[in-house]
Amino acid sequence: MPELPEVETVRRRLQACLPGLLLRRVVVHDWTVSAQTEEELNGYLAGRRVARLRRRGKYLLVDLEAGPAAGDGPAVAVVHLRMTGQLVFRLEPGDRPPRFTWELEPDAALHFLDMRRFGRLWALDPEDEDGFFAARGLGPEPFGPEFTVAYLRDALAGRRALLKNFLLDQRRVAGVGNIYADEALFRARLHPLRAAGSVGPREARRLHAALLETLQAGIDHEGSSIESFIDPAGRRGSFQEILNVYQRTGEPCRVCGEQIERTVVGGRGTHYCPRCQPRRGGMAPGSRRRPGSARSIGRRGPRGELIG
DNA sequence: AGTGGCTCCTGGCGGC
DNA sequence: TGCCGCCAGGAGCCAC
Numbered sequence: 005m006p007e008l009p010e011v012e013t014v015r016r017r018l019q020a021c022l023p024g025l026l027l028r029r030v031v032v033h034d035w036t037v038s039a040q041t042e043e044e045l046n047g048y049l050a051g052r053r054v055a056r057l058r059r060r061g062k063y064l065l066v067d068l069e070a071g072p073a074a075g076d077g078p079a080v081a082v083v084h085l086r087m088t089g090q091l092v093f094r095l096e097p098g099d100r101p102p103r104f105t106w107e108l109e110p111d112a113a114l115h116f117l118d119m120r121r122f123g124r125l126w127a128l129d130p131e132d133e134d135g136f137f138a139a140r141g142l143g144p145e146p147f148g149p150e151f152t153v154a155y156l157r158d159a160l161a162g163r164r165a166l167l168k169n170f171l172l173d174q175r176r177v178a179g180v181g182n183i184y185a186d187e188a189l190f191r192a193r194l195h196p197l198r199a200a201g202s203v204g205p206r207e208a209r210r211l212h213a214a215l216l217e218t219l220q221a222g223i224d225h226e227g228s229s230i231e232s233f234i235d236p237a238g239r240r241g242s243f244q245e246i247l248n249v250y251q252r253t254g255e256p257c258r259v260c261g262e263q264i265e266r267t268v269v270g271g272r273g274t275h276y277c278p279r280c281q282p283r284r285g286g287m288a289p290g291s292r293r294r295p296g297s298a299r300s301i302g303r304r305g306p307r308g309e310l311i312g
Numbered sequence: 313a314g315t316g317g318c319t320c321c322t323g324g325c326g327g328c
Numbered sequence: 329t330g331c332c333g334c335c336a337g338g339a340g341c342c343a344c
Contacts, residue, residue: 005336005337005338006338007338062338062339084338084339085338086337086338086339087321087322087336087337087338088321088322088323118321119321119322119323120320120321120322120323120336120337121320121321121322122320122321122337122338122339140339140340163314163315164314164315165314165315165316169315169316172337172338172339174338174339181337181338182336182337182338270316270317271316271317271318271337272336272337272338273335273336273337314344315343315344316342316343316344317341317342317343317344318340318341318342318343319339319340319341319342320337320338320339320340321336321337322336323335323336324334324335324336325333325334325335326332326333326334326335327331327332327333327334328330328331328332
């Protein structure tokens with residue numbers, strides 16, 4: 005499921021080939037993909053050249069230059085992949101029909117495949133972009149200047165919400181989804197069922213570092229191809245190969261050997277190591293070495309995978 | 313206001 | 329073998 009690292013991987017791939025191409029028109033095959041009609045979308049987007057690609061949280065943004073016709077101002081296309089959205093240049097035999105297609109010049113097309121049909125497309129005036137994200141309450145970018153240890157500490161303070169739910173709340177920090185939330189909590193040695201407000205200053209610092217390290221590792225591995233994530237060239241990411249807890253229920257913890265446990269938080273599968281991530285703070289029992297500690301960073305597991 | 317729960321959507325899978 | 333029901337989850341919406 006596309007989270008920040010997966011969307012960033014798509015952004016980088018498209019940034020390498022879309023800028024300069026002309027978006028001739030948008031064809032909507034499934035009207036539920038957008039609250040705007042095909043005509044409205046084309047009014048914003050058709051006849052413009054792609055300038056560059058950006059990302060905000062899990063949203064992919066395509067900046068379009070003003071067109072040659074009078075009144076064809078610049079525009080921003082916003083795409084959210086949600087669960088199963090994919091942007092691809094080629095349809096393979098057996099692919100279901102795309103939900104929308106961008107016809108490009110010279111001679112190309114970008115198709116939006118989306119089995120579960122949760123993905124969305126918006127076309128905006130650039131002046132309305134900040135309002136668009138403000139209306140959704142989108143929080144700071146993890147790699148942006150706002151997301152400091154102090155910010156995270158203050159955001160956690162006093163909250164009764166479970167830590168897992170806190171991380172999934174896009175208003176607190178943008179871009180974290182179920183996989184990276186579980187992996188970051190493991191790296192930070194924090195139990196997902198702890199109240200956000202119970203996290204102390206040192207733990208907040210750990211969580212901040214763990215979030216950045218986990219997301220960066222995801223980007224470095226070009227995302228997790230768990231469900232159906234592929235990039236626009238049809239390539240799969242490899243982060244799923246080094247997951248520590250996500251979907252490893254019953255398997256041994258890579259750090260302490262304890263069996264990974266699974267519970268449900270907010271309707272989402274939640275995976276953790278009961279020994280490395282105790283409900284109360286403190287040292288993991290029977291071990292001085294803990295996941296995410298300086299000594300464990302960069303260690304290699306039995307199959308050569310990076311741990312932590 | 314903060315928080316949790318429900319809903320959408322469909323392929324895949326377990327159970328009978 | 330076939331069919332039923334459940335599971336996966338991002339985020340908008342609603343209720344408390």
